[in-house]
Amino acid sequence: MKIILTEDVDRVGQKGTVVTVKDGFARNYLLPRNLAIQATKARLSQIEAIKAELGKREERKQKKLKNLASKLEVLSLKAELKMGETGAFGSITNADVAKLLKDAGYDIDRHKIEIANPIKEPGIFDISVNLGEITATIKLWVTPKE
Helix, strand or coil: CEEEECCCECCCECCCCEEECCHHHHHHHHCCCCCEEECCHHHHHHHHHHHHHHHHHHHHHHHHHHHHHHHHHCCEEEEEEEECCCCECCCECHHHHHHHHHHCCCCCCHHHEECCCCECCCEEEEEEEECCCCEEEEEEEEEEEC
């Protein structure tokens, strides 16, 4: 019997896939527990339409992410770090970079900003922003505060 899975089922398949199983397994286990529905021509065409729409959505999402990444690539941020005779007072973390990005008009979660170690000295740093499958690099100019 051909069925469309409505939930992930171990050793059978993933949600939304069309699989062929034995009639008894489908009638006695999958269908009564609403884990699957019978695969008819109408339902199969409906599944194909839904998959096509999801593909279009994913494509639009990827296009938006690439556009955002290209805008972030040309962005250059400036931060000031209070310095003393022996070194810096404090450091610049991913939360500080997130605030700088928010001030520049980009609302990006601080957990998506990747800084290996907090910045404790003036200089030019490349900061990675993980946007999912795409990673953008921002230039951060750190200057001493007087």
